[in-house]
Amino acid sequence: MVRRDTINELGIRAGFMLVVYLTFALQLPNYHTATGIAALLDGAVLIGTVSVGVGISMLAGEFDLSVGSLAALTGIIVVQAVGLGVFPAMLVGVAFAAVIGALQGLAIGILGVNSLVFTIGSLIGLRGLAMVISGENSVTIPIDHLDEIDFFTDRYFGIFSPLSLGMVAVFVLFGLFLRFTRWGREIYAIGGGRNEAKAAGVPLLRPMVIAFTCSGALAGLGGSVLSLRLGSATPLGFDTLLLSAATTCLIGGIALDGGRGNVIGIAIGLFTLRFFITGVASLGAPYYVQNLAAGALLILVIAGQIGFRALHRRRAFHRA
């Protein structure tokens, strides 16, 4: 059963997200129309998909720094393989990214290396591999074949595209996986306290491998679908993806030290950030203001989180 304080915390975060949305919706024409909401959803697909993976690695008490490089590399592989067909190419890309993620998890688990240290290496190495495979250039779907990927912009129920529906599916599936499967609960267990988890008989290696496999596969999925929609991929692409995904997770309440948070929180963090960044950018604010605002938003949320938890502890102490 979900604890009441978790529900309260999610409620406060969701309320804050709505405040952000309404603030911009009052200023921007059509921000609240079907086309505006559809564009907001489409704009959230990449960061949303990758954030779930990054969030899972954070829940395991680890951090996968390589997601941006892996997304770029997978994007290049998928665009180069698009001759196989859009979906087979995506399948190849995601499978490749999942294997890379699994190998990372295996190495970190067996060697006992800090994931930050290990994934700094893969962050650099995978980017280099992307440069080699692409010949240091962007790879593109031939212009005459761009019509074949137009289905990505089809609309369902007025606001959903195949990409945003896919993102919703990712949130639902991984939310259920974490909440209701043994493997999902093992990820929480090793993130919440590794020694305690070990003492309770939870294996350390399996959840580690699963967490990094999820992170890798979702980075690959995000990189694949965005590259296909753009009709191109570049070896230097997605270099800000990690920061955006990490910010999303932190705003959504995923604890850096692991074991705390959930996919609903990530979704709230995602839309809080997207409403904010998109709103500021749509008003024509310079890029530095967007960065400043995003940083301030993160600090505001974390400060609020600390305050909320302190208040909660104080009340609990008085009750006791």
Added chain:
Amino acid sequence: MKSPNRSGQAKARLLGLAAAAMLLVPLAAAPACASNGLFVVFMPPGTDNYLAQWQKGARAKAKDLGYDIKIIESSRDQAEQDSQVQQEIASGEKVDGYIWWPYVNAAGTGSLRTLSKTGVPVVFTNQYPIAGTEKFWTAYAGVNDFLNAETAAKALVKACGESKTVKCDKGLIITFPAGYSAGSDRMKAFKKAATGLTVIQEHDAGFMAQEGYKTAAQIIPAHKSEISWVYTESDSLAEGVIQALKENGLHPGVDVLVVGGTCHGDTTNLLQGELIGSGIQAAYLEGWSSVQTAYKAVKNGKVIDGETYLPANTDKPPSDDGPVHRFNFIPNPWVGNTQADLDAFRLWGYGFKELCNY
């Protein structure tokens, strides 16, 4: 009266800063002013000095023409720029013209195609459009990267012929980042025009002096005994390369001839003879002419095939009347490396310091 574009920008800054100060309060609406229309620009961030000057020129021209201008800056990430395009189109805002500056040209084709589907004129700027995308844009306005590099190559060949200390043969090319099409366009044009010179290594670096230094410091030690020239695509990159050359015991201008071909704000290397000269690629004028081209495209409703070079008048900018072509290039004149050369330079009523202050 507060100008419309300034008030729009101020409003956006206010919103961002207010958010930064945690003040999520309702925002005051901008004062309504009469406007002839709106141009929307998609471009990489103005944190780079060149892009900041481009924005100043674009804003000045929009104000002059009575248009509002909204500049949407992306991170250096094509996916983010694509998202901004989707969002802007979804906003339903009435736009008279789009100005498109992708970070990665080839990767921006999908977004460019999306913009073209709106039916609103799309002016491509700064990077030469890639072949096959012609149906997605209305006109190009800005620098001719091929001409820029060709001018630099010819100046280098001439300087080699005149040098009493350097016998030009082998050299290096240090370029803008991988995937940045202006960089590869310049490299191709330079190699084609640099007759009699042998390229022993090409290496991508970035845009800034420190990136040029970092790259040059890695590759020069292996080649310092054989290089006689270096081409860097911009004077900013050249600044870092010159530093690396000196640290390796070489004297730019004496042992090695260095050419960037795109001026920048620090003229130290130029006036000390460490650069053989410079090309005036004025960011301000590129922004200015991009907006003028968008205006002409809207006003005339048609575009003439072929290319044109805006006149290199010394005292006044080109007229807002007249046709718009598919390719509308800004002038890219060469200037020597003495103080007298810089002082004598004038283009569209601006001096060297005003145009090369980025």
